[in-house]
Amino acid sequence: MEQVHPTRSELLKRKANRTLAEQGMNLLKRKRDALLREFMPIIDETMRLSLRLERVTMEAQYELAMAKAREGGPVIRSASFASAGEALVDITGTHVMGVPIPIIRKGSSSMRPITRRGYAITGVSSRVDGIADKFEEIIDVIIESADIETRLKRLGEELRKTNRRVNALENVVIPDLNEQIKFINMSLEERAREDVFRLKKVKKALERKEEERLRRLTG
Numbered sequence: 158m159e160q161v162h163p164t165r166s167e168l169l170k171r172k173a174n175r176t177l178a179e180q181g182m183n184l185l186k187r188k189r190d191a192l193l194r195e196f197m198p199i200i201d202e203t204m205r206l207s208l209r210l211e212r213v214t215m216e217a218q219y220e221l222a223m224a225k226a227r228e229g230g231p232v233i234r235s236a237s238f239a240s241a242g243e244a245l246v247d248i249t250g251t252h253v254m255g256v257p258i259p260i261i262r263k264g265s266s267s268m269r270p271i272t273r274r275g276y277a278i279t280g281v282s283s284r285v286d287g288i289a290d291k292f293e294e295i296i297d298v299i300i301e302s303a304d305i306e307t308r309l310k311r312l313g314e315e316l317r318k319t320n321r322r323v324n325a326l327e328n329v330v331i332p333d334l335n336e337q338i339k340f341i342n343m344s345l346e347e348r349a350r351e352d353v354f355r356l357k358k359v360k361k362a363l364e365r366k367e368e369e370r371l372r373r374l375t376g
């Protein structure tokens with residue numbers, strides 16, 4: 158415990174600090190609870206997207222292997238070169254309980270229509286179109302996963318930070334202030350008892366002097 162001067166002004170100061178600490182702790186607990194309410198559904202969504210990505214990836218790899226076997230590797234490579242492009246994303250931002258979180262969205266649908274994939278429709282089979290659909294779905298899920306995982310990470314970091322602050326106030330700051338207040342109260346009470354004892358001694362001394370004075374007057 159830090160050095161404390163046992164005075165009434167210090168007692169009032171410590172009590173005010175304790176009140177502020179308790180108010181801050183209560184606010185942080187409410188924030189933590191609100192963050193948890195936001196956080197838990199995101200965990201479920203993250204797991205759902207992870208399973209979806211795994212499923213779609215396996216399906217795409219299977220379709221690709223079948224297409225190579227039926228159409229031949231050169232045909233598939235040619236179609237892939239022709240359909241090469243980029244996936245655009247829009248990044249904006251929002252706040253959840255005061256926590257800044259980026260929002261990642263598709264700039265335009267990565268599920269392109271057949272006519273915009275770069276290869277001649279008549280030059281490939283429907284199997285190639287099916288492969289393109291699967292891999293473009295993978296891109297969509299990756300973008301969606303990036304958004305939800307970023308949100309999960311930011312909220313998780315803020316939860317840990319908030320929880321550390323709550324624990325520090327609840328287990329360190331407030332107990333220390335309680336000990337300081339207890340020490341000051343005990344010191345002031347002891348001082349008050351000493352003052353009362355001294356006053357009693359002074360009163361008795363005065364009473365003895367008065368009795369002696371009266372004896373002298375009446376003697």
